[in-house]
Amino acid sequence: MNWLTxxxxxxxxxxxxxxxxxxxxxxxxLYSLYYSFTDYDGVSATTFxxxxxxxxxxxxxxxxxxxxxxxxxxxxxxxxxxxxxFLLAVLLSGRVRGSGALRALVFAPAIVAPILVGLxxxxxxxxxxxLVNAFLLAIGVPAHPQWIGxxxxxxxxxxxxxxxxxxxxxxxxFYAGIRMLPRDVLEAAGLDGxxxxxxLRYIQIPMLRETFGIVTALVxxxxxxxxxxxxxxxxxxxxxxxxxMVSYMYHITFTTxxxxxxxxxxxxxxxVGALASGATFLGNRRREKQx
Amino acid sequence: MSTDTSPRPxxxxxxxxxxxxxxATPRTSRRRSRxxxxxxxxxxxxxxxxxxxxxxxVLLSFQTNxxxxxxxxxxxxxxxxxxxxxxxxxxxxxxxxxxxxxAVISVxxxxxxxxxxxxxxxxxxxRKGGRRTQNALRYYFLAGLAIPVYILLFPVYRxxxxxxxxxxxxxxxxxxxxxxxxxxILLLTGFLRDFPDEIEQAAVMDGVGLWRMAWQVTFPLxxxxxxxxxxxxxxxVWNEFPFAVTxxxxxxxxxxSLGISQFQGVYSxxxxxxxxxxxxxxxxxxxxYAAFQKQVIAGMTAGAVR
Numbered sequence: 001m002n003w004l005t006x007x008x009x010x011x012x013x014x015x016x017x018x019x020x021x022x023x024x025x026x027x028x029x030l031y032s033l034y035y036s037f038t039d040y041d042g043v044s045a046t047t048f049x050x051x052x053x054x055x056x057x058x059x060x061x062x063x064x065x066x067x068x069x070x071x072x073x074x075x076x077x078x079x080x081x082x083x084x085x086f087l088l089a090v091l092l093s094g095r096v097r098g099s100g101a102l103r104a105l106v107f108a109p110a111i112v113a114p115i116l117v118g119l120x121x122x123x124x125x126x127x128x129x130x131l132v133n134a135f136l137l138a139i140g141v142p143a144h145p146q147w148i149g150x151x152x153x154x155x156x157x158x159x160x161x162x163x164x165x166x167x168x169x170x171x172x173x174f175y176a177g178i179r180m181l182p183r184d185v186l187e188a189a190g191l192d193g194x195x196x197x198x199x200l201r202y203i204q205i206p207m208l209r210e211t212f213g214i215v216t217a218l219v220x221x222x223x224x225x226x227x228x229x230x231x232x233x234x235x236x237x238x239x240x241x242x243x244x245m246v247s248y249m250y251h252i253t254f255t256t257x258x259x260x261x262x263x264x265x266x267x268x269x270x271x272v273g274a275l276a277s278g279a280t281f282l283g284n285r286r287r288e289k290q291x
Numbered sequence: 292m293s294t295d296t297s298p299r300p301x302x303x304x305x306x307x308x309x310x311x312x313x314x315a316t317p318r319t320s321r322r323r324s325r326x327x328x329x330x331x332x333x334x335x336x337x338x339x340x341x342x343x344x345x346x347x348x349v350l351l352s353f354q355t356n357x358x359x360x361x362x363x364x365x366x367x368x369x370x371x372x373x374x375x376x377x378x379x380x381x382x383x384x385x386x387x388x389x390x391x392x393x394a395v396i397s398v399x400x401x402x403x404x405x406x407x408x409x410x411x412x413x414x415x416x417x418r419k420g421g422r423r424t425q426n427a428l429r430y431y432f433l434a435g436l437a438i439p440v441y442i443l444l445f446p447v448y449r450x451x452x453x454x455x456x457x458x459x460x461x462x463x464x465x466x467x468x469x470x471x472x473x474x475x476i477l478l479l480t481g482f483l484r485d486f487p488d489e490i491e492q493a494a495v496m497d498g499v500g501l502w503r504m505a506w507q508v509t510f511p512l513x514x515x516x517x518x519x520x521x522x523x524x525x526x527x528v529w530n531e532f533p534f535a536v537t538x539x540x541x542x543x544x545x546x547x548s549l550g551i552s553q554f555q556g557v558y559s560x561x562x563x564x565x566x567x568x569x570x571x572x573x574x575x576x577x578x579x580y581a582a583f584q585k586q587v588i589a590g591m592t593a594g595a596v597r
């Protein structure tokens with residue numbers, strides 16, 4: 001086609017998006033990377049400190065705690081969120097009456113602001129005022145577990161709340177995949193006497209391989225964005241034991257104002273997140289090739 | 292993410308055939324119907340359990356503080372006092388106003404400039420070359436999909452101060468626009484690439500200029516995608532917290548999310564009022580969701596679902 005566009009028009013049309021995007025997304029990456037090699041603190045003169053921040057990080061126990069907690073959330077998301085979301089999608093794609101409405105209801109937590117989700121769950125998980133311990137007391141269990149605020153359970157509780165918020169989202173993606181399956185294959189299998197469980201194991205799950213890949217990629221990306229839940233539920237405490245990578249980076253940067261170290265943590269969050277997503281992507285590709 | 296460049300919202304897919312298998316014998320159909328009843332019971336129970344935390348907050352918002360601590364399930368002495376307290380303490384109107392302004396401006400401007408860029412990247416044809424530049428720039432934009440917002444917080448804070456934007460709506464509007472550009476461009480270029488040349492060729496014959504081509508010929512046909520993106524972007528801005536907490540220190544600019552994060556400080560141990568405030572934020576959102584749930588779900592899963 002030959003309706004002439006001049007380069008000037010092209011430049012004018014693309015300029016606003018290019019400018020804002022470059023200034024607010026690309027330049028900040030370079031900025032963070034640069035300052036991660038300095039001892040910038042906003043007060044004294046900034047000097048170039050090479051890899052000091054990264055060395056400091058390797059020796060910082062809180063960093064490793066935050067990495068482990070992020071790993072806990074990732075593990076629970078992969079081992080529970082994805083299978084449960086899938087099973088729920090199978091359940092709600094069958095002949096349950098009103099399953100459309102149920103799917104919409106289960107999706108509801110996904111549209112609630114994560115910071116509000118955190119506040120809501122305080123009233124369920126808090127050891128003193130929370131519903132769970134009130135319930136345990138009512139049925140005569142004397143134990144009083146510190147679901148949040150204690151030294152051990154917090155990351156698991158945060159992972160569970162994350163699961164609660166995301167399950168409707170995961171369900172929806174699986175449901176869309178299930179809907180696309182050719183119906184005649186399942187019908188034929190049903191007529192040949194395959195049980196529901198066999199159909200699931202030998203037909204639906206293998207045919208949904210690509211959907212599983214997409215969900216895994218989305219969940220892996222999502223886990224590295226968990227921040228508000230930590231902020232609201234525990235504030236990273238006590239003594240940073242429930243910090244995730246992002247919340248610890250936020251604490252170092254904005255509370256202690258060690259900007260150089262904070263930027264080094266931000267760079268590591270970026271790199272670890274990108275590596276995890278990259279690994280998922282490669283895994284998906286390899287599995288697709290095998291099939 | 293899906294690697295397909297032309298993702299479609301879930302609702303546009305072919306509808307499945309009705310879920311009926313013909314020819315079942317009476318015996319198996321009875322067994323099946325019992326299976327359906329069990330499955331239904333399980334499904335309803337699970338849905339109730341998932342929704343329970345939301346219902347719990349609403350119930351607590353009508354309880355006195357004594358009851359919240361001692362008998363949270365008690366249905367006597369329900370009270371509206373918490374709401375009175377919440378409305379007196381909280382500047383809900385300011386929170387809503389600020390968030391609405393941010394959402395309307397950043398989503399509108401973001402979509403307009405994303406559309407212009409996407410149009411330039413896919414529909415423009417040059418006398419010679421240009422295709423390579425267009426592709427390279429498209430990938431430059433798509434790279435943003437891999438950038439987590441958290442690495443941007445401090446640099447953006449510094450940029451806002453340097454540009455004298457700190458303390459204004461634009462401190463948030465600009466990063467919100469920037470964050471939404473990559474996905475807007477992913478979806479828009481995906482659709483624009485499949486756009487048939489014939490319509491534009493006919494328009495050229497009629498002497499339509501570039502600007503009218505973009506807005507009056509092509510744009511109207513992009514409306515479904517733009518609507519999907521608008522919903523997705525509004526939800527993002529509405530719920531956004533990390534930038535808001537970093538870039539706002541003026542109470543008159545408080546957004547809904549930022550306001551929620553301050554409830555614990557504001558109310559201390561007045562749990563009833565805290566829950567009433569939470570309900571006042573939660574319910575409008577759920578009502579809007581109920582009204583537009585198909586579009587909301589399609590918007591939030593766009594790109595993942597084809």
